[in-house]
Amino acid sequence: MNDRLALVDCNNFYCSCERVFNPSLIGKPIVVLSNNDGCIISRSDEAKALGIPMGAPLHEQQETIRKHGVQVFSSNYTLYGDMSSRVMSILADEVPAIEIYSIDEAFLQLPKNFSVEMGKALRAKVLKHTGIPVCMGIGMTKLLAKLSNRYAKKNKMLTGGVFDIGEHWDPDGIMHETQCEDLWGVGKNLARRLRKIDVSTVLEFKNADPVAVRMSLGVIGERLQREMNGIRCLELEEVPADKKSVMASRSFGSPVEKLEELEVALSNHVSRASEKIRSGGLLASSMVVMLRTNRFKPEEPQYCPSIRFTFGTPTASTSQLMKAARRLLHRIYRLGYRYKKAGIMLDGLVGSVSYQPSLFDAPVTPKIDVDRIVDDINRRMGRVITHGSMGVKGTGDAWRMKSGRKSPSYTTSWGELPEARL
């Protein structure tokens, strides 16, 4: 028999991170915004209680925010990333295997003797060492662990933040009370397809005719149903799979019409993305350039082109990628649109070590790897060298993103360390 799995997730993670270094926020409604200060992507319990929905555009909530004095933060990914690794390393120390699933979630393989009480002790340890509150759900499969976790979170007082659905006296009751769209892996669309075969609760899904499920939801539905019945289809993945693509895209602070400005924005995206693949020792086989007008303004003319170029030889060279991006941009750019977003994707990533050149590849000439040297300097000194095409901050940069309410990088920047007073 398989060992049980647990899903541990951090409660209101970004908000909790802000609170660790600013305890005056505890007990108060706070929210954290997406890139560009556009949407609300993390809410404290107090903010949830005010009815602020997940993903809501900030401007739609201004009324509530003013009225209740909700504190608003731009997202500070440097801080959250660092806090995340602290939480993860504590978890990793306690179990035989861990899969870090996202910045605020991890699946754990539990030892045979693991009890709910031990889960509570682990939870207390994470809280003590990082200040981050977590919940834990336990089950035979990832899906059941997710479901358990949801129950633990919704009934924190009752469960103490840790729940094992396998030990509950009435798991069917819990499944009966949960709607399919609240299940991990079931979104709006699959839920609609499930309703068509008269399935709306998780319990109905679990007990539905597998043939009907397979017919209307394909292998995805089949897998979900099996997982719900305790048959493991999704294994714990300790080693993260190799990346297949890297994206860099941003909405603009304000709309952009000029080709030259799009060029600068794209150059910055290429710079970020290429640095990322180089740090992973990867080469890109192809590149996609995307543009988009403001989809929330249907009264304006809409244009959302994308174009792909496949390199003869995979590359990670910034200047080569920038040249390609520029060429592709020129092919899809049309005058007269107000662009709201631009992005690039580096796709078909292959390891630069394992890559086998084809017969027709240009012979590799040994040369000084300027990109690597620049990466190294930028990593140490903080982005001091940039490509000429990336423009200069403060000049013609309507496209740059807004981030006006960011907290300090308390844990990763010497200049921003919190100060303690005696």
Added chain:
DNA sequence: TCTGGGGTCCTAGGACCC
């Protein structure tokens, strides 16, 4: 005025080959 960004997996359909 103001509406995120970065990923993965699956499927359908076209191109191509024998």
Added chain:
DNA sequence: TCTGGGGTCCTAGGACCC
């Protein structure tokens, strides 16, 4: 009345997640 058909590979797009 006949005008193949099946396998494979690739790509675009849909759906989902955090």
